[in-house]
Amino acid sequence: MRRNNVVLSVGLAAALVASLSACGAAEGNAPAGSTGGDAKKITFIQGVAGDNFYISMQCAAEQEARTLGVSLDTQGPQKFDPTLQTPILSSAIAARPDAIMIAPTDVSAMQQPIDQAIAAGIKVVLVDTTLNDTAKVSSQISSNNLGGGAAAFDAIKQLAPGGGKVLVIDNQPGISTSDARTAGFAEAAKKDAAYTDLGVQYAQNDVAKAAQLVTAALQKDPDIVGVFATNLFGAEGAATGVRQAGKQGAVKIVGFDAGPDQVKALQEGTIQALIAQQPGTIGTDGVQQAVDAIEGKPTEAKIQTDFTIITAQNLDSPASQAAVYKSDCSG
Structure with a gap:
């Protein structure tokens, strides 16, 4: 899905404002054509902060958020641990975003906290990992x-x-x-x-x-x-x-x-x-599914992404290079 085109009726200055607003959407600014209060807000809670897999997912999610004109805030625990992830999720619920993308750190321990987010009216998309009961989540996206x-x-x-x-x-x-x-x-x-x-x-x-x-x-x-x-x-x-x-x-x-x-x-x-894996694809799909859920559009219950086998012999191929994870989102 993509944003509707905006008819520019107030000249070049308005176009520049809209462009700057769209570029800043992934960092918490309002998207083009809306006020700050109208911006769709998504919180992405990683499985663990600093992991190249989740960094790669974050980079792609930020890019898609800019494309769709939504706000994306990324957080994550220092270890892959439900006792560390739960308070981050609780804080996110209190901030009342429109949707939460989350990689649950345990199929059982994270069930109740995520159910609480859904009960609060927040759309939930699971990325990478899942839960024992996914009946109430909007979508789940993971590798095969x-x-x-x-x-x-x-x-x-x-x-x-x-x-x-x-x-x-x-x-x-x-x-x-x-x-x-x-x-x-x-x-x-x-x-x-x-x-x-x-x-x-x-x-x-x-x-x-x-x-x-x-x-x-x-x-x-x-x-x-x-x-x-x-x-x-x-x-x-x-x-x-x-x-x-x-x-x-x-x-x-x-x-x-x-x-x-x-x-x-x-x-x-x-x-x-x-x-x-394809963390970038998971991040992109996660934002797309979250926005669809916020807007009341149909979502895909389950999406599986593929993987690439990399060896020393094929490392320099375009496919392998594209599959290597990012260490930051600057490039």
Whole structure:
């Protein structure tokens, strides 16, 4: 959807005012052709602040907000933790935006706080992660995480075709996206008797802990051939753990996400493949669905985005470069 064209009847000065207003909409200013009180307000609550995945989502959401002439305010907890995200959501509810885009940090713990937002008349769009009960949300947008997990196992098979033991490093149970990735990986691993799935270990989004887990796992099972890390922090920690164990080259790492640190590890050969999501598409779709919900237009109940498999061999391709996450919104 796009804004209606404005008929310019008051000359060039009015056109310049409208243009400046539209450019500032994503930073909280009124959109073109409206007063501050008329601006549609959307609050975007990330899963964790500073994560390149959510930064990339924010950049695209801001661009779409400018295009549609709405106000977008972005907030996020310092860790992926419902106890930290809940007060941010409560504060947003008190500010009464027209819509909230949110990546719930737990499928259960965030259910009641989000239901409270909906009860207050605020439209809610879930981005990236989801809840146990999504009946009342306007839309939910996420990657095809089950398929991404299966693709991660296929990547390990290609990198270590002789079979062997494989391990998954996840964040924590109860996160819908990574739960689906681990399930997709496990289902794919069960179908190939040449591989032994050692299961999942949880790093709580802590790079140092992920490194410790991988180092300990390699001490116990030195014949591990592949590690799948379900998110950016796990991949960075797994790469460190493999390096500390002196297993570079012997242990193949497939990471989920493509931040600058992961790309650097790919270039250095510590990580052999990355499953890149499309956070920009999620951010754009999230704003579009939120605006449709505010305006009483039909929304899409569920949208799934695809992913890109990045390797050292295809890193320089346009598709791979477009899939690499942003570290800020300046470019």
